[in-house]
Amino acid sequence: MMAGIYDMAKELGNALARTDEYQALRRAAEAVDADRDVVELRNKLHALEEGMEASLRAGQEPDEESQEAYREAAEELQTKAPFQRFVAAQSNFDKVMYKVNETMARGLQDGAKSRIILSS
Numbered sequence: 462m463m464a465g466i467y468d469m470a471k472e473l474g475n476a477l478a479r480t481d482e483y484q485a486l487r488r489a490a491e492a493v494d495a496d497r498d499v500v501e502l503r504n505k506l507h508a509l510e511e512g513m514e515a516s517l518r519a520g521q522e523p524d525e526e527s528q529e530a531y532r533e534a535a536e537e538l539q540t541k542a543p544f545q546r547f548v549a550a551q552s553n554f555d556k557v558m559y560k561v562n563e564t565m566a567r568g569l570q571d572g573a574k575s576r577i578i579l580s581s
Contacts, residue, residue, distance in 0.1 A: 477561070482554040489550040492543045502538040506531065 477483055493499050509531045513523035538544055 473561070477557070480554075480557060482550070482557045486547075486550040486554045489543070489547040493547045496541065496543045499538065499541050499544050502534055502541070505534050506538065509534065 509527055513527055513531065516523040516527075
């Protein structure tokens with residue numbers, strides 16, 4: 462029975478990969494990775510995050526300059542069209558996944574009510 466569940470999970474993954482929402486997300490992610498300004502901003506944010514995390518691990522508050530540089534880079538990233546399209550595509554795919562999870566939860570509830578026990 463367990464193999465059947467894994468086969469169904471693989472089929473679900475394949476079906477999700479073929480949705481318009483997933484295809485849009487994949488294209489948006491590729492566009493973000495291909496945009497030099499976006500990549501540079503993401504790299505800058507990552508470096509600033511690492512520095513601020515190191516400060517916090519050392520028990521120190523990150524300096525104001527680093528915090529301001531992070532805020533500015535994050536705000537600039539949010540103005541970039543490829544990044545905006547990626548965020549929108551991610552949100553749309555998240556809605557699909559929410560509905561899938563909601564449907565599986567209903568299936569679990571219905572399955573729990575069943576008197577038939579399947580061996581694993």
